[in-house]
Amino acid sequence: MIRRMHSVSQLRARIGRPIAGLLAGLFICLSTPQQVAAETSAKEIAPVLIQLMESGAPAGEEGTQALAEALRDFYRARSGAPLWFGAGAEGQARLAAGLEVLADAGSEGIDPNDYRLSLLAGGLAEAAKSDDAATLAATELQATLGLLRYARDVSVGRTGPARTDPNVFVAAKTFDPAPVLNAFADPAANPGDVLRAMPPSHREYAGLRDALRRYTELRGEPRRVDEGPALKPGMRDPRVAQMRTRLAFFGDLGATGAEADPELYTPLLAQAVRRFQTRHGLETDAIAGAQTLGALNVAKSERLHTIRLNMERWRWLPHELGERFVLVNIAGFQAEMVEDGRVVDQMRAVVGRTYRMTPVFSDRISYVEVNPTWTVPPKIARKDLLPRIKADPGYLAEGGYEVFAGWGEGAARLDPSSIDWSRYGEGYFPFRLRQRPGPKNALGEVKVMFPNRFDVYLHDTPARELFQRSVRAYSSGCIRLERPFDMVNWLMNVTGGPGPGEIDSLRESRKTAVVGLPDTVPVHLIYATAWTSPGGNVHFRHDIYNRDRLLNRSLQAR
Known part of the structure; x- marks a missing residue:
């Protein structure tokens, strides 16, 4: 049974009047038995369809050649039997159900016009009234290819991560067209439902989809806040009224925010500013300075674009992240522990500098x-530590560093004071430096390991003051954790490892100890400049590594 189509008014609200009008007519056309088209049977269409495929149809554009080839294999295996035409209204109604999802691609952050929807809809309307087997066969191929392209794009992404950014090392997911095509061919399956099941099922993706809907529905964007000095609680200024209006527009100031004097910066307004600052990763001081007002003046259209970019990033990730996993958001400077789709703990994190990106x-x-x-990694030893050693002869001893003659296993340990450090520089530094455990150790009291080619891991830090800053890009690539032992104890608990008491005893011993997890736990290092919290609040962050720009460029070049 084909699910009931949306009304014309619903379509207009969701996808816009021009496309909605065209599709509404098309749905009526496809859903109503056409006497002429019914006279052209599937048996008449099949040989023509095979002939078209032998001549290279459907023409695959750049990036769709593999889909076009899979489509040809599919129809050859069916001896050219069409899916949508030649069997009366039922096949055409099933096509309309799939096309309706394609028309609503905007709700998944994808532009329906990427699939030449207007052109496709016009061709289908003509085909539905035609008795020409060649017209029906060509339209059959183009319609199926359009639906298949959307299925691929919404499930694994429109552009591959490797094409986007040299610092994104997510393994590209593969898309298998066969199961989708077979589902289209199943008379008991609704093609619309097949396509609706294709997007990622992650909680985070669903949150972004809801954020996209909510921001799309915002109407009547107010004017930007004029430039000027910082706005502080207790001030009276015409710009306060402008700020009040934009905060209400984006949902940070509710209906109760209407006050007698809109130009007065009241305590109620200060709460709304703090709420906005929290959502945007700013210092929550209720002072609307350059950063806060700059974020508040970002247009709705730009926020929508950021949400769409981040939906694309979630399509790259594995469909299954794990029953329990650690999620580090580099752009958000935070780490989460997740169990059964629920965030059980969250903490601040420090990530790599802009020139040593995580x-x-x-x-x-x-x-x-x-x-x-x-x-100490060689690059850090040469670039960061050597200048300090030259400036302070006692730097190594004070910091608990040991010096070795090289990187071999039997390299001799050297006395730092016996070395003329002025002879060495970035081009020549043959020593290996190792820092002993202790209060000044750069890794703190614990590190969480997932051996990888980047030598990146999670760890403690003695530089606790950095966690109080809103922007926390200070490391050399590794991730420093605000409460590392909370994460360690969680890891041990979910895998059946040693309890907190045993971990504390090891910690207090001041001796190095390696504790293996009985079972490994997935860790995902992502870059998200937009997301929703479990409570539904939409968060945005500054694009510290300019990765949004790179992703946008890749999508535009598609």
């Missing part, structure tokens, strides 16, 4: 190291 990738946590030593 990469995007997934792996599996296999062990933790309590009271770790830190073997």
Whole structure:
């Protein structure tokens, strides 16, 4: 049974009047038996369809050649039997159900016009009234290819991560057209439902889809707040009224925000500003300075664009992230522990500087190291530590560093004071530096390990003051955790490892200890500049690594 179509008014509200009008007529056309088209049977269409495919139809554009080939294989296996035409109104109604989802692609952050929807709809309307087998066969192929393209794009992404950013190392997902085509061919399956099942099922993706809907429905965007000095509680200023209006527009100031004097910065308005600052990763001081007003003046259209970009990123990720996993949002400077789709804990994180970016990738946590030593990576030793060593002869001893003659296993340990450090520079630094466990160790008291080619991991830090800052891009690529032992104890609890008491004993011993997890736990390092919290609030963050720009460029070049 084909699910009931949306009314014309519903279509106009969801996809816009021009396309809605065209599709409304098309749905009526496809859903009503056409006497002429019914005279052209599937048996008449099949040989013509095979002939068209032998001549190279359907013509696959760049990026769709593999889909077009899969489509040809599918129809050859059916001896050219069409899916939509030649069997009366039922096949055409099934096509209309699929096309309705394609028309609503905007709700998934995808432009329906990417699929030449107007052109396709016009061709289908003509085909539905035609008795020409060649017209019906050509339209059959183009319609199926359009639906298949959308199925691929909404499930695995419109552009591959490797094409987008050299620092994104997410394994590209593959799209298998066969199951989708077979589902289209199943008379008991609704093609619309087949397509609705294709987007990612992640909680985070669903939250972005809802955010997209909510921001799309915002009407009558008010004027921007004029430039000027910072607005502070207690002030009276015409710009306060402008700020009040924009906060109400974006939902940070409710209906109760209407006050007698709209130009007065009241305590109620200060609460709304703090709410907005929290959603945008700003210092929550209720002072509307340059950063807060700059974020507040970002247009709705730009926010919608950011949401769409982040929906694309979620399409790259595995369909299954794990029953329990760690999720680190680099752009959001935070780490989450997730169980059964629910965030059970969340903490602040420090990530890589803009010139030492934390990469995007997934792996599996296999062990933790309590009271770790830190073997300084060569690049950091040359660029960061060597200038300090030259400036302060006692730097190494004070910091608990050991110096070795090289990187071999039997390299001799050297006395730092016996080395003439002025002889060495970035081009020549043969030493290996290792920092002993202790209060000054750069890794703090614990590191959480998932061995990888980037030498990136999660760890503690003695620089606790950095967690109080709103922008936390200060590391050399690794992720520093605000409450690392809370994460360690969670990892041990969900995998059946040692309890908190045993971990505390190891910590207090001041000796290095490696503790393996009985079972590995997935960890996903993502880059999200927009997301929704479990309570439904929409959060945005500054694009610290300019990855939104790179993704946008890749999508435009598609």
